[in-house]
Amino acid sequence: MKEQQNPKxxxxxxxxxxxxxxxxxxxxxxxxxxxxxxxxxxxxxxxxNRSTSEVAGILTQQLSAPVDESLVRLAVEELAKARLLVxxxxxxxxxSRRDVIRTLGIAGAIALPLVTSLVAPTPARAAxxxxxxxxxxxxxxxxxxxxxTGGHCGA
Amino acid sequence: MNILYEDxxxxxxxxxxxxxxxxxxxxxxxxxxxxxxxxxxxxxxxVGWQGRAILIPGRSLSGKTTLVREMLRLGATFYSDEFAVVxxxxxxxxFSRPLGIREDSTFAQTKYSAETFGAASGEKxxxxxxxxxxxxxxxxxxxxxxxxxxxGALELMGNSIAVRTEPQHTLRRxxxxxxxxxxxxxxxxxxxxxxxxxxxxxxxDIGRExx
Numbered sequence: 001m002k003e004q005q006n007p008k009x010x011x012x013x014x015x016x017x018x019x020x021x022x023x024x025x026x027x028x029x030x031x032x033x034x035x036x037x038x039x040x041x042x043x044x045x046x047x048x049n050r051s052t053s054e055v056a057g058i059l060t061q062q063l064s065a066p067v068d069e070s071l072v073r074l075a076v077e078e079l080a081k082a083r084l085l086v087x088x089x090x091x092x093x094x095x096s097r098r099d100v101i102r103t104l105g106i107a108g109a110i111a112l113p114l115v116t117s118l119v120a121p122t123p124a125r126a127a128x129x130x131x132x133x134x135x136x137x138x139x140x141x142x143x144x145x146x147x148x149t150g151g152h153c154g155a
Numbered sequence: 156m157n158i159l160y161e162d163x164x165x166x167x168x169x170x171x172x173x174x175x176x177x178x179x180x181x182x183x184x185x186x187x188x189x190x191x192x193x194x195x196x197x198x199x200x201x202v203g204w205q206g207r208a209i210l211i212p213g214r215s216l217s218g219k220t221t222l223v224r225e226m227l228r229l230g231a232t233f234y235s236d237e238f239a240v241v242x243x244x245x246x247x248x249x250f251s252r253p254l255g256i257r258e259d260s261t262f263a264q265t266k267y268s269a270e271t272f273g274a275a276s277g278e279k280x281x282x283x284x285x286x287x288x289x290x291x292x293x294x295x296x297x298x299x300x301x302x303x304x305x306x307g308a309l310e311l312m313g314n315s316i317a318v319r320t321e322p323q324h325t326l327r328r329x330x331x332x333x334x335x336x337x338x339x340x341x342x343x344x345x346x347x348x349x350x351x352x353x354x355x356x357x358x359x360d361i362g363r364e365x366x
Contacts, residue, residue: 016326018333021305023312025322032312034305118309120318123189135159135167135174143215151168 007055007076008048008086024084030120033082039113042075046085052076065110070100075113082115188238188316194248195328196316199239201247203232203277204357207284208247210239212314218291218346220254224272225350232277233269238316245331246280285337285357286311289349292342297349299341299356307338 014025022040059067073095142153157175159167167178188196200211200219211219235250253266343349
C-alpha cells in the first residue's frame with residue numbers, strides 16, 4: 001500500500017483575501033470557493049512537504065490556540081473535496097466532521113474548516129434572458145429556458 | 156421576416172421587427188458586459204442612497220427590478236436594473252436604461268423611466284454600501300441575516316458576466332468593491348416593505364461609519 005502523501009495545494013488557482021476568508025477561483029473547472037479562516041490557513045500551509053501534524057503545529061502558533069491534527073485532516077478533506085489540492089496517489093483516510101467536533105468539543109476556539117463552492121456562470125447565464133414570445137436561437141436565451149421550435153421563447 | 160445573426164449563429168427570427176430589435180439589445184448588453192476591458196459587470200439592480208450604492212444581485216425574474224422600483228419611490232437614485240458596472244477602484248457606475256417592469260406572469264415587460272417613479276438617475280460613480288441578496292417568497296417577512304465578506308464576494312462572483320474569461324480582473328475588482336460593505340441575505344415578501352427596511356439599514360450603516 002502506498003504511503004499517505006502530504007497535502008499539496010494547487011498553484012494554478014487564483015486567490016484573493018476577504019478579511020480572514022479567502023476566495024479561490026479554479027480556472028480549470030470554473031468554480032469559485034470561499035474558504036473560511038481555518039480552511040484558508042490550512043490551505044496556505046499545504047505545500048506537499050508538511051504533514052498534517054506539522055501543519056497543526058504551525059497553526060497552533062499562528063492562531064495562538066491549540067489546533068488538533070484531526071482539524072487539519074478535516075480541512076484537507078474539505079479542500080480535497082473541492083479539488084483544491086493536488087490529487088494524491090493513495091486515497092486519503094476519511095475524517096468524520098462529527099468525530100472532530102467530539103474531539104474538540106462544541107465550543108472549540110477554532111472554527112471548523114469550511115469550503116463553500118459556486119460554479120461560475122457563463123456570460124449567457126449571468127446576463128438577462130428573453131421573455132416569452134420573443135424570438136430566440138437557443139434555450140439558454142429564454143427566461144423560461146425553452147426556445148420553441150418556432151424560434152420563440154415559450155412557457 | 157427579420158433575422159438576426161451573430162456571425163453565423165442565428166439569434167432571432169421574427170416578422171415583428173421590434174421583437175428582433177429587443178433580442179439585439181439584450182445581446183448587445185451581454186456582449187458589452189462580457190467584452191468591456193476596464194470594467195466588471197455584475198448582474199444586479201443598483202440604486203444610490205446617501206452617497207453610497209445599494210446592490211441587488213440576481214438573475215432575471217429574481218425580483219430585483221421590483222425592489223429597485225420601490226426604492227426609487229422612497230427617494231433612492233436610479234443607477235441600473237440590469238448591471239452593476241464596477242471599475243478598478245471598486246466604484247459603481249450607472250448603467251441607466253428604462254426599467255423593464257413585468258406587469259403580469261407572462262414575462263412581458265413595459266419600459267418606464269426612473270422619473271416615472273419620481274427618481275433621478277445617478278451620473279457619478281459611487282462607493283458600495285450595502286449588498287442585498289434576496290428572493291421573493293410570498294408572505295415572507297424580511298428579516299435578513301448578515302453574510303461574511305468572503306461568502307458575499309462569492310455570491311457576487313456568481314453574478315459576474317465575465318468571470319470565466321477574466322477571473323483575475325473580476326476577483327480584484329470584487330475585492331475592491333466589497334471593502335467595508337454590509338451583506339444582507341434572506342427571503343423577502345412584498346417589495347414595498349423590504350425596500351423601506353433596506354434603506355433604513357443602509358442609513359444606519361452609513362451613520363455608524365461617519366460617527
